[in-house]
Amino acid sequence: MDQTKIFLNENEMPRQWYNLAADLPTPLLPPLGPDGNPISPDMLAPVFPMNLIEQEVSQERWIDIPQEILEILTLWRPSPLYRARRLEKALGTPARIYYKNEGVSPPGSHKPNTAVPQAWYNKQFGIERLTTETGAGQWGSALAFACALIGLECKVFMVRISFDQKPFRKLMMQTWGAHCVASPSEETNAGRAILEKMPDTPGSLGIAISEAIEAAVTDPTGKTRYSLGSVLNHVLLHQTIIGLEAKKQLAKAGEKKVDVVIGCAGGGSNFAGLAFPFVADKIAGADIDIIPVEPESCPTMTRAPFAYDHGDTAKMTPLMPMHSLGHSFVPPPIHAGGLRYHGMAPLVSQAIVEGLLAPRAYHQLKCYDAAILWAKTEGFISAPETSHAIAAVIDEANKAKEEGKEKVILVNWSGHGLMDLTGYDAFLSGNLQDYSFPQEQLEANLEELKDLPKPEARKSGKW
Numbered sequence: 001m002d003q004t005k006i007f008l009n010e011n012e013m014p015r016q017w018y019n020l021a022a023d024l025p026t027p028l029l030p031p032l033g034p035d036g037n038p039i040s041p042d043m044l045a046p047v048f049p050m051n052l053i054e055q056e057v058s059q060e061r062w063i064d065i066p067q068e069i070l071e072i073l074t075l076w077r078p079s080p081l082y083r084a085r086r087l088e089k090a091l092g093t094p095a096r097i098y099y100k101n102e103g104v105s106p107p108g109s110h111k112p113n114t115a116v117p118q119a120w121y122n123k124q125f126g127i128e129r130l131t132t133e134t135g136a137g138q139w140g141s142a143l144a145f146a147c148a149l150i151g152l153e154c155k156v157f158m159v160r161i162s163f164d165q166k167p168f169r170k171l172m173m174q175t176w177g178a179h180c181v182a183s184p185s186e187e188t189n190a191g192r193a194i195l196e197k198m199p200d201t202p203g204s205l206g207i208a209i210s211e212a213i214e215a216a217v218t219d220p221t222g223k224t225r226y227s228l229g230s231v232l233n234h235v236l237l238h239q240t241i242i243g244l245e246a247k248k249q250l251a252k253a254g255e256k257k258v259d260v261v262i263g264c265a266g267g268g269s270n271f272a273g274l275a276f277p278f279v280a281d282k283i284a285g286a287d288i289d290i291i292p293v294e295p296e297s298c299p300t301m302t303r304a305p306f307a308y309d310h311g312d313t314a315k316m317t318p319l320m321p322m323h324s325l326g327h328s329f330v331p332p333p334i335h336a337g338g339l340r341y342h343g344m345a346p347l348v349s350q351a352i353v354e355g356l357l358a359p360r361a362y363h364q365l366k367c368y369d370a371a372i373l374w375a376k377t378e379g380f381i382s383a384p385e386t387s388h389a390i391a392a393v394i395d396e397a398n399k400a401k402e403e404g405k406e407k408v409i410l411v412n413w414s415g416h417g418l419m420d421l422t423g424y425d426a427f428l429s430g431n432l433q434d435y436s437f438p439q440e441q442l443e444a445n446l447e448e449l450k451d452l453p454k455p456e457a458r459k460s461g462k463w
């Protein structure tokens, strides 16, 4: 019988995370403080515990995964690598398609790969409570799950539109013992200021991040810290366990080479998690197409400039060198809530500037069409975010067919969509439209970056 799933034993799980910062041909630019000077690690101390700040600034290529974290990860890791034989057959492609199934974690996505280490390092540092934001609810539920297992309190500011549209994610967070409020809320200065100006706002990740940071840094006990589910270097680092496992599994499947690596990108973490170990191979000379995929309605990588910008609306975060649509960006309400962030991880952004990645953007109708074909062939119902990666897989598999090439395509199946069926309902009943982010609005948003420092787009010119 042909093999569908390629497993690793628990004792074959990677023991170290991979840090791309050590291998980028041009180093990352530093985050800047309000005075325009690079920030020092201790300036981040009110927001994050020092053990995670050390990872954030680390230039070490490999970072050990503590044993207690590995033990919790075994609840769902190593995650299976699937060969998408039924999709291949439906497409009639000579390509061999493999997907890493990150939907098998208890909350249903890749997010717990970093939620568990973040909660663990905070606990080690003596922290008692974490605050965070969530868009579609995947990250909030992942952190709620991690805090429950590790023994921390958890407070989640959930973007208003998802809070109203996704009661089940909220209930998952509550089941794991977290406290979840709609953002903007009356609980913070940032939330109150926005509600005064825009009482009916659907909210945004940028606003919810401002509220979660404020709630952490204003706790008089000093025992609260903030936790972010994507974008930052240490978050991407924790996710690299995905790509490191995938490499071992592809070798077990007898593959000697990968031609195309694909992931959807909101803040960049699941994409980076799968792709960065392969970016290392590309830097070392391998010929691989590495494709992060985003929505046309939030075109951070494909249309926004590489700029210094804040990670949140109230400008509480340092300035980060990243592709950004502007920190006041309020996204149109498309269904892939987790892909609606205004910025892109600095590590992913720098890899784009270097020419190591080939980002692309898709409209949501094409993505839902792809997810439906996936459901009818592979069976799994994909998260709307993940459907963007699937659309790219199908395009690449069709391209391999046209070229008559037996390519190996690897994709991160970042999560299941069983809590996102209202999006499928809207699609199946013909109530979804495509939406391109208007150029005038993009230019108006970018006005707010005008007076901020400009990063140098450093590239080695090798790709």
Ligand SMILES: Cc1ncc(COP(=O)(O)O)c(C=O)c1O
Residues within 6 Å of the ligand: 109, 110, 135, 136, 138, 139, 229, 230, 231, 264, 265, 266, 267, 268, 269, 270, 271, 337, 338, 339, 383, 385, 386, 414, 415, 416
């Ligand atoms: C299933 C799924 N995939 C992808 C993403 C995008 O986030 P990131 O780019 O950090 O992986 C999200 C975010 O919530 C998600 O829930």
